[in-house]
Amino acid sequence: MKRSLQPATLSFLFAPAMMFAAAALSGCSDSPAPVAQAQAVPSNPLSEATPVDLEGVDEVSEVLVAGRYSYLRLRGSSPGEWHVVMGRAPRVGDSVHYRAYAVAKNFHSSSLQRDFERLLFTSVKPEARDHDA
Numbered sequence: 001m002k003r004s005l006q007p008a009t010l011s012f013l014f015a016p017a018m019m020f021a022a023a024a025l026s027g028c029s030d031s032p033a034p035v036a037q038a039q040a041v042p043s044n045p046l047s048e049a050t051p052v053d054l055e056g057v058d059e060v061s062e063v064l065v066a067g068r069y070s071y072l073r074l075r076g077s078s079p080g081e082w083h084v085v086m087g088r089a090p091r092v093g094d095s096v097h098y099r100a101y102a103v104a105k106n107f108h109s110s111s112l113q114r115d116f117e118r119l120l121f122t123s124v125k126p127e128a129r130d131h132d133a
Helices: 007-025
Strands: 050-066 069-074 081-086 095-109 114-126
Parallel strands (some): 081 114
Antiparallel strands (some): 050 069, 050 095, 069 081, 095 114
């Protein structure tokens, strides 16, 4: 007479085997699992800026390039005031039409390792020249 295993006996044998397999597959060890390091998320420089609406025409007197940003000093700017634009920078001596839409005070540029007392987030375009002159 053949003897068959009862469901209770099967679970008794099966449960420890499954636990062992799960531990082996998960790489069970005495050391704690490594914790993923939080990666620094670049902050948005505009998050602490104050909205403004300034525009005008001025001459570029100094340019500092830092990756995709260019920091511009305009001739008519007050002491400590700079403009930052994205993309290609105008050249020193170029006349530009600018429009500033936000200002940050005491802004630190990590790429330039420099502090700006007053930084205006700006868009610029070349000022149209009179071709008849």
